[in-house]
Amino acid sequence: MLKEISSYAERLKVELLDFMEEYIYPAEKEVEEYLENPENRWTIPPIIEELKQKAKSQGLWNLFYADDNYGKGLTNYEYAYLCEIMGRSLIAPEIFNCNAPDTGNMEVLIKYGNEEQKQEWLTPLLEGEIRSIFSMTEPTIASSDATNIQTEIIRVGNEYVINGKKWWSTGAIDPRCKIAIVMGKTDPSAEPHKQQSMILVPMDTPGIEIKRPLKVFGYDHAPTGHAEVHYNNVRVPISNLLLGEGRGFEIAQGRLGPGRIHHAMRGIGQAERALDLLIDRAEEREAFGSKLIDKDVIRVQIAESRLEIEQARLLTLSTAHKIDQYGAKAARKEIAMIKIAVPRVALNVIDRAIEVHGGGGVSQDFPLAEHYAHARTLRIVDGPDQVHIRDIAKLEIRERRKNKSIKL
Numbered sequence: 339m340l341k342e343i344s345s346y347a348e349r350l351k352v353e354l355l356d357f358m359e360e361y362i363y364p365a366e367k368e369v370e371e372y373l374e375n376p377e378n379r380w381t382i383p384p385i386i387e388e389l390k391q392k393a394k395s396q397g398l399w400n401l402f403y404a405d406d407n408y409g410k411g412l413t414n415y416e417y418a419y420l421c422e423i424m425g426r427s428l429i430a431p432e433i434f435n436c437n438a439p440d441t442g443n444m445e446v447l448i449k450y451g452n453e454e455q456k457q458e459w460l461t462p463l464l465e466g467e468i469r470s471i472f473s474m475t476e477p478t479i480a481s482s483d484a485t486n487i488q489t490e491i492i493r494v495g496n497e498y499v500i501n502g503k504k505w506w507s508t509g510a511i512d513p514r515c516k517i518a519i520v521m522g523k524t525d526p527s528a529e530p531h532k533q534q535s536m537i538l539v540p541m542d543t544p545g546i547e548i549k550r551p552l553k554v555f556g557y558d559h560a561p562t563g564h565a566e567v568h569y570n571n572v573r574v575p576i577s578n579l580l581l582g583e584g585r586g587f588e589i590a591q592g593r594l595g596p597g598r599i600h601h602a603m604r605g606i607g608q609a610e611r612a613l614d615l616l617i618d619r620a621e622e623r624e625a626f627g628s629k630l631i632d633k634d635v636i637r638v639q640i641a642e643s644r645l646e647i648e649q650a651r652l653l654t655l656s657t658a659h660k661i662d663q664y665g666a667k668a669a670r671k672e673i674a675m676i677k678i679a680v681p682r683v684a685l686n687v688i689d690r691a692i693e694v695h696g697g698g699g700v701s702q703d704f705p706l707a708e709h710y711a712h713a714r715t716l717r718i719v720d721g722p723d724q725v726h727i728r729d730i731a732k733l734e735i736r737e738r739r740k741n742k743s744i745k746l
């Protein structure tokens with residue numbers, strides 16, 4: 339039997355479900371229509387800020403962080419149930435201040451920031467007043483191997499001077515985005531995992547150039563967007579460095595572990611919503627003499643979807659539980675597994691739902707096409723599948739070798 343969640347987490351779950359029905363799903367169209375007006379394209383739909391205030395006043399806020407001081411003291415296991423619900427809508431995570439990359443950036447500031455950095459950047463992020471970016475990936479190198487990173491962070495007197503080109507900096511175009519966490523090299527002559535550092539760069543620092551918004555299968559994801567950002571002789575005080583020179587890799591590892599599990603949790607929600615839409619559509623339509631819902635081929639798709647979702651959810655929950663028990667490092671094989679398994683399932687289920695919707699499925703009239711595009715990126719963001727497959731195999735072989743030597 340599955341471990342139970344606390345009555346507090348259970349109550350939050352019910353409240354979240356109600357909030358989704360009452361406010362989030364109805365707001366999706368309003369957000370879309372607002373953003374379709376070219377004058378509004380890179381501005382914030384007022385309904386988003388209104389709903390943020392409402393969610394905050396109801397205590398549905400910062401649920402992601404497993405600490406009473408900053409979050410709500412939920413375990414990862416409990417948060418898995420809640421994050422899944424938020425994942426059902428692409429606009430929801432931000433409304434509960436639980437969206438990437440801000441959650442990861444807040445975790446970095448909580449874990450590695452000093453008091454001044456926390457005061458200046460963490461507090462407004464926790465309040466949902468500003469937004470942030472994580473600027474690691476670069477266009478000219480294979481960034482899934484972070485040792486390749488080329489951006490320079492060079493100390494000159496009491497400042498660091500940053501030069502480099504980044505892309506896929508999610509959130510950079512958002513007018514509320516005020517701070518970047520930039521990864522670069524402070525010492526290219528150090529050993530490979532000690533060359534990188536992370537530094538806080540206010541977005542209004544001279545030399546930051548937003549070159550262009552990138553599109554995902556044609557979606558620009560306005561008003562947050564994903565940008566190519568150039569750092570041209572950007573100067574910040576040395577006090578902006580996080581943790582210390584050469585500690586960037588350590589921070590990246592600490593940041594990406596929790597982020598990956600959150601992506602997986604939301605992916606389950608995407609699959610659940612797609613299955614709901616699939617069934618509802620099949621109930622409505624009739625073709626070749628019977629309702630779609632009565633056709634065996636559709637029923638097989640429904641059953642296969644349920645099977646896949648439950649397997650992915652169980653793996654996600656057991657991973658969350660292992661993180662709670664032993665920490666993210668001990669659960670790294672499981673984290674890698676859900677990072678691969680969940681997007682696959684989400685894509686399968688969304689694809690089936692698209693098919694059952696016919697032409698409507700790929701249109702803007704249903705959320706499926708956008709969810710599909712989003713789920714496809716999950717196989718790349720925070721480490722492509724191939725990199726996680728490599729890690730799983732490595733850990734599996736290591737365990738086998740260890741066990742064998744014990745038996746012999």
Ligand SMILES: Cc1cc2nc3c(=O)[nH]c(=O)nc-3n(C[C@H](O)[C@H](O)[C@H](O)COP(=O)(O)OP(=O)(O)OC[C@H]3O[C@@H](n4cnc5c(N)ncnc54)[C@H](O)[C@@H]3O)c2cc1C
Binds near residue numbers: 505
């Ligand atoms: C929508 C979206 C949002 C993103 N947001 C951010 C963000 O906010 N901040 C940020 O810094 N980055 C962000 N990224 C970038 C993302 O994290 C990178 O794209 C990802 O880490 C892969 O790096 P890369 O694109 O350089 O691919 P590469 O490193 O060039 O890898 C390309 C491909 O090579 C193959 N490959 C790599 N390693 C191996 C291996 N060991 N064995 C076999 N095959 C391998 C894989 O198929 C991989 O997909 C985002 C990307 C997308 C699409």
